[in-house]
Amino acid sequence: MHHPCDKCDAKATCHQVEIFDGVKTISHLCDRHAAEAGLGAACLSAWAPPGLLEALQSASTAAHPPAKSPGMETSCPGCGQTLRDFHMQHLLGCSECYRIFEGALSVVVERAQKGASHHVGKVPAAPAHLAQQERADRMAVLLRMRGRLDQAVRVEDYRLAASLRDQISRFEQGLRVSLLHKEPAP
Amino acid sequence: MMKNIPIPGDLAGEGSFCGTGPDGDVVVSSRVRLARNLAGHLFTHQASHAERRGILDACRSPVLELLGPGCAGVRLFGDPVWIRMDSAAAEDKQLLLERHLISRGMARRDREFPRAVAAAADGSRSVMVNEEDHLRLQAVFKGLALEEAFAAADALDDSLSQKLELAFSRRFGFLTACPTNVGTGLRAGVMLHLPALAATCEIEKVKAVARDTGLALRGLYGEGTEPMGDLYQISNQTTLGRCEREILADFSQGIVPQVVRYEREARAALAKHRSLWLKDHVRRAWGALTHAHLMPTKEALSLLSQLRLGVQTGMLPDVSDARLARLMFLAQPAHLQKFLGKRLAAAERRQERAGLIRDALAKA
Numbered sequence: 001m002h003h004p005c006d007k008c009d010a011k012a013t014c015h016q017v018e019i020f021d022g023v024k025t026i027s028h029l030c031d032r033h034a035a036e037a038g039l040g041a042a043c044l045s046a047w048a049p050p051g052l053l054e055a056l057q058s059a060s061t062a063a064h065p066p067a068k069s070p071g072m073e074t075s076c077p078g079c080g081q082t083l084r085d086f087h088m089q090h091l092l093g094c095s096e097c098y099r100i101f102e103g104a105l106s107v108v109v110e111r112a113q114k115g116a117s118h119h120v121g122k123v124p125a126a127p128a129h130l131a132q133q134e135r136a137d138r139m140a141v142l143l144r145m146r147g148r149l150d151q152a153v154r155v156e157d158y159r160l161a162a163s164l165r166d167q168i169s170r171f172e173q174g175l176r177v178s179l180l181h182k183e184p185a186p
Numbered sequence: 187m188m189k190n191i192p193i194p195g196d197l198a199g200e201g202s203f204c205g206t207g208p209d210g211d212v213v214v215s216s217r218v219r220l221a222r223n224l225a226g227h228l229f230t231h232q233a234s235h236a237e238r239r240g241i242l243d244a245c246r247s248p249v250l251e252l253l254g255p256g257c258a259g260v261r262l263f264g265d266p267v268w269i270r271m272d273s274a275a276a277e278d279k280q281l282l283l284e285r286h287l288i289s290r291g292m293a294r295r296d297r298e299f300p301r302a303v304a305a306a307a308d309g310s311r312s313v314m315v316n317e318e319d320h321l322r323l324q325a326v327f328k329g330l331a332l333e334e335a336f337a338a339a340d341a342l343d344d345s346l347s348q349k350l351e352l353a354f355s356r357r358f359g360f361l362t363a364c365p366t367n368v369g370t371g372l373r374a375g376v377m378l379h380l381p382a383l384a385a386t387c388e389i390e391k392v393k394a395v396a397r398d399t400g401l402a403l404r405g406l407y408g409e410g411t412e413p414m415g416d417l418y419q420i421s422n423q424t425t426l427g428r429c430e431r432e433i434l435a436d437f438s439q440g441i442v443p444q445v446v447r448y449e450r451e452a453r454a455a456l457a458k459h460r461s462l463w464l465k466d467h468v469r470r471a472w473g474a475l476t477h478a479h480l481m482p483t484k485e486a487l488s489l490l491s492q493l494r495l496g497v498q499t500g501m502l503p504d505v506s507d508a509r510l511a512r513l514m515f516l517a518q519p520a521h522l523q524k525f526l527g528k529r530l531a532a533a534e535r536r537q538e539r540a541g542l543i544r545d546a547l548a549k550a
């Protein structure tokens with residue numbers, strides 16, 4: 001679907017969604033009018049309605065889904081929201097949504113976050129065992145990323161390999177930084 | 187008569203929040219915001235009215251404790267304030283908005299929605315409750331002080347996570363209602379005064395630099411708002427995949443010193459190569475501000491911005507930049523009414539604003 005700009009006939013490239021108390025306002029603007037409205041780069045067009053539904057659907061029907069992937073109508077046991085609801089209002093209902101819809105959300109999150117898929121940085125102060133578990137978990141992520149890098153090199157996909165190397169070095173740096181800075185309180 | 191809610195941050199004197207800080211000729215203020223949610227509760231928009239009230243009640247005392255004297259490792263003076271959005275007067279909400287203590291969403295309608303903002307007495311640290319996320323912790327400092335603002339917000343977060351269990355996942359980090367905030371939940375921003383870059387039509391270049399660094403340039407009141415008085419905000423676009431220090435480094439080692447230098451160079455170039463144009467521009471602004479009797483907000487901000495450019499390029503040696511910076515705050519509708527202590531209709535505001543500025547400049 002292609003929206004014309006709200007203010008002229010040009011193709012809208014910037015789609016701004018605002019939800020307030022369940023009332024949603026969507027504005028579609030062309031480059032020029034988006035810039036005039038001060039949106040420009042602020043507008044997360046990659047993350048906006050057109051394409052999002054497709055991304056969600058392809059993620060939930062992919063041949064090798066990244067995680068157990070529920071369909072658009074499966075609801076989160078925590079809050080009852082479905083992926084379709086998320087597509088409509090662009091907000092998740094509860095923290096459990098992140099677990100239930102992890103596979104489909106990965107695609108959305110990576111789009112919104114310029115390719116990033118894992119948290120790096122502060123972890124909340126929590127009991128010591130939780131911190132250890134956290135560290136073990138992130139080491140596992142790192143191992144998986146290194147595995148993917150080896151694979152990419154083997155099949156000579158150098159673009160992927162370069163991007164993975166970049167991600168890994170950031171991740172390692174973040175891991176060091178967060179361990180250095182944020183030794184959780186006992 | 188105006189209801190007298192205590193307003194965080196004093197308006198008096200050039201040293202007040204409205205004055206200037208480090209690199210204050212270009213950087214108006216530095217802000218860090220952390221989005222957090224309570225574990226085990228539905229996100230605000232999905233929660234029932236009763237649950238929203240419950241969240242508000244559960245957060246009230248821990249949040250106020252954080253913002254009181256002697257907390258979070260700093261000496262804060264005075265009692266923090268707790269302002270309920272469902273009972274606050276429209277002009278008070280507008281004031282909080284002008285002070286960037288609440289979002290535009292918080293300022294809007296719906297008297298039924300249980301929401302609040304808590305703020306330290308000096309306004310430097312604040313917490314919004316039941317915004318899009320349950321908690322939005324914020325620290326704002328004048329001038330270029332992003333590191334200090336981050337340290338303050340981080341300390342609030344540390345203390346808060348001892349008192350309340352926060353929604354967090356190993357993979358996605360701090361969980362937020364909108365996936366654009368997930369991960370660190372960190373939104374850093376600097377407010378910049380860029381009159382020379384605006385006059386030389388170079389704002390587009392700043393925008394491009396910002397975009398290349400993965401940052402966004404926005405208007406005075408944030409996303410989707412128009413720039414006024416040559417004031418612009420730069421803030422980060424992504425919150426996941428890089429730690430807090432890396433996100434801040436984009437500002438402190440990248441765009442901020444670059445834009446500050448760029449703006450100062452543009453000012454020097456105007457003074458050197460277009461001095462007649464500059465003199466005309468600044469003197470016209472002076473003429474209008476010292477003679478007008480009806481002054482709308484937008485025009486006031488724009489003219490005051492021109493005067494600041496005059497001061498910064500040495501054309502108005504007897505005028506204090508800090509005083510003009512403060513006038514740019516006081517010219518905004520709610521600040522004006524608060525400062526004068528009376529509620530004014532739009533037409534009266536234009537008149538009072540013109541008078542306030544004429545008086546201030548007569549003394550300058």
Ligand SMILES: [Zn+2]
Pocket residue numbers: 005006007008009010029030031032033
């Ligand atoms: Zn248009």
Ligand SMILES: [Zn+2]
Pocket residue numbers: 076077078079080081092093094095096097098
């Ligand atoms: Zn849910």
